[in-house]
Amino acid sequence: MEHGSFTNDSHASFTLAEEDHTLANAVRFMLNQDPRVTLAGYSIPHPSLECVNVRVQTTGDPAREVLKDACQELMLMNRHVRSVFDKAVAEFKVKQARLATEEEKKTKAEEAELKKQRDLLASMDIESD
Amino acid sequence: MVTEEDKIFAKNFCIDDLPDVPAGLPPHLKLKQNRVVSKKDASVVDTGDAIYSGSYVSSGVDNTMKLGNFYEDFKVDVISCTETDMEFDMIGIDAAFANAFRRILIAEVPSMAIEKVLIAYNTSLIVDEVLAHRIGLIPIAADPRLFEYLTETDQPNEKNTIVFKLHVKCPKGQSRLHVLTNELQWLPNGSEFLKESGDSTSTSKPKTYTSFSCSQDSLPEFADNPITPSHLDILISKLSPGQVLKLKLEAHAVKGIGKTHAKWSPVGTAWYRMLPEVVLLGEVEDEKAERLVKTCPMNVFDIEDMGNGRKRATVAQPRNCTLCKECIRDHDLVDLVDLRSVKDHFIFKVESTGSLPPDVLFTEAVKILEDKCERVIADLS
Numbered sequence: 001m002e003h004g005s006f007t008n009d010s011h012a013s014f015t016l017a018e019e020d021h022t023l024a025n026a027v028r029f030m031l032n033q034d035p036r037v038t039l040a041g042y043s044i045p046h047p048s049l050e051c052v053n054v055r056v057q058t059t060g061d062p063a064r065e066v067l068k069d070a071c072q073e074l075m076l077m078n079r080h081v082r083s084v085f086d087k088a089v090a091e092f093k094v095k096q097a098r099l100a101t102e103e104e105k106k107t108k109a110e111e112a113e114l115k116k117q118r119d120l121l122a123s124m125d126i127e128s129d
Numbered sequence: 130m131v132t133e134e135d136k137i138f139a140k141n142f143c144i145d146d147l148p149d150v151p152a153g154l155p156p157h158l159k160l161k162q163n164r165v166v167s168k169k170d171a172s173v174v175d176t177g178d179a180i181y182s183g184s185y186v187s188s189g190v191d192n193t194m195k196l197g198n199f200y201e202d203f204k205v206d207v208i209s210c211t212e213t214d215m216e217f218d219m220i221g222i223d224a225a226f227a228n229a230f231r232r233i234l235i236a237e238v239p240s241m242a243i244e245k246v247l248i249a250y251n252t253s254l255i256v257d258e259v260l261a262h263r264i265g266l267i268p269i270a271a272d273p274r275l276f277e278y279l280t281e282t283d284q285p286n287e288k289n290t291i292v293f294k295l296h297v298k299c300p301k302g303q304s305r306l307h308v309l310t311n312e313l314q315w316l317p318n319g320s321e322f323l324k325e326s327g328d329s330t331s332t333s334k335p336k337t338y339t340s341f342s343c344s345q346d347s348l349p350e351f352a353d354n355p356i357t358p359s360h361l362d363i364l365i366s367k368l369s370p371g372q373v374l375k376l377k378l379e380a381h382a383v384k385g386i387g388k389t390h391a392k393w394s395p396v397g398t399a400w401y402r403m404l405p406e407v408v409l410l411g412e413v414e415d416e417k418a419e420r421l422v423k424t425c426p427m428n429v430f431d432i433e434d435m436g437n438g439r440k441r442a443t444v445a446q447p448r449n450c451t452l453c454k455e456c457i458r459d460h461d462l463v464d465l466v467d468l469r470s471v472k473d474h475f476i477f478k479v480e481s482t483g484s485l486p487p488d489v490l491f492t493e494a495v496k497i498l499e500d501k502c503e504r505v506i507a508d509l510s
């Protein structure tokens with residue numbers, strides 16, 4: 001919901017229902033990165049109300065558009081975070097699997113070596129007998 | 130006399146063009162821009178970034194986010210990842226994001242938890258209400274994405290409810306019995322308790338507390354992995370010998386979020402801290418170096434041998450630092466050690482309770498933030 005004026009759309013407050021610091025703080029951060037914004041902030045009117053008020057004042061552009069852009073940008077950034085994260089996890093898992101197989105190979109080789117030595121010892125025993 | 134040449138020079142003059150005018154932010158502001166410095170007296174520090182995009186405009190520095198930069202610079206480093214725990218570094222992002230992800234992980238990523246407990250027979254020492262509460266807190270290993278929310282008008286069915294039963298007896302003459310979560314038995318066909326109906330004569334099929342249209346284990350997702358609690362060794366109650374104690378109940382799990390009740394939180398904890406950075410501002414040598422190494426409980430410092438019996442302290446493992454400030458309580462060392470935190474480097478830890486692996490939980494959290502943005506955009510259009 002927008003609370004603004006009819007004559008000047010560069011200053012407005014928005015009430016986001018069912019939101020809290022989680023979204024509002026991120027949106028405030030995005031707004032403040034925008035050079036068109038002169039002031040941006042948010043507040044929760046009462047802890048038992050499930051809404052936040054976001055204030056946006058711009059140098060002239062409509063506040064509604066600027067807020068929309070901020071959300072859009074936030075969404076794109078999230079998408080990027082997700083793709084980078086997924087890639088990092090996939091890489092990590094591949095590395096982990098490789099390490100595990102290497103470890104397995106190593107223990108197997110060690111066991112084989114041990115067995116060979118034991119066999120050798122055993123055969124020596126027989127000879128000594 | 131002002132000549133024409135002087136006039137032109139004055140018109141084109143820009144102080145930033147002079148060779149000895151420094152460009153960019155002065156060092157003290159630069160430090161403030163991307164580090165938090167912890168002082169001995171625990172003064173209030175701001176962990177966020179300089180807020181306003183024009184903060185440094187007077188020094189000729191543009192503080193607006195260059196999105197291109199974010200897309201190039203943002204980095205994730207996975208340190209460890211198992212089925213339940215995960216640690217990773219998030220580099221090149223603001224605290225507003227890290228905190229949003231943390232809050233969503235704790236309070237808004239859904240999971241399944243027991244919401245309704247029908248108790249038919251309970252003569253154990255634990256009273257019904259407390260028992261129900263204990264059972265509600267048991268984490269369930271079921272993928273919440275396969276289920277729907279149970280709304281007030283819905284009938285509990287196979288898409289929104291998981292039913293467990295618990296039938297335990299401790300007969301006389303036996304030793305004390307520990308009832309663990311492994312006694313919770315999944316009922317893929319739904320409730321077995323009959324609903325009392327007004328007239329017992331009619332009704333072809335007796336009604337139960339759920340109305341499953343098919344068995345859950347006929348669904349492909351659960352066909353060969355039955356639903357259980359995430360941990361099979363959680364103590365629910367103890368039954369004493371001598372008395373005949375019997376526990377007979379059904380537990381109905383539904384989907385929910387941590388905001389409603391903590392039992393729906395899919396994480397034990399999700400937390401982050403900024404990467405600590407320990408800087409020695411001068412040479413710390415010999416006796417002082419040894420003292421410094423000894424004061425730090427986290428073994429952040431190490432001693433370097435410089436030959437001819439002289440020693441120097443070095444920062445070996447700054448990541449271990451917990452910012453306990455023990456090293457700057459020392460009068461000699463306070464001016465030599467600087468404790469800083471890197472503002473855009475987060476060490477993030479997620480501990481799952483077992484419904485989903487932690488890496489999937491984090492992706493879900495990011496998706497939820499995306500959905501929130503989408504909703505606001507739709508509202509504004």
Ligand code: SF4
Pocket residue numbers: 407424425426427428429449450451452453454455456457468
């Ligand atoms: S703050 Fe504590 S952990 Fe960090 S370097 Fe100093 S003594 Fe070590």
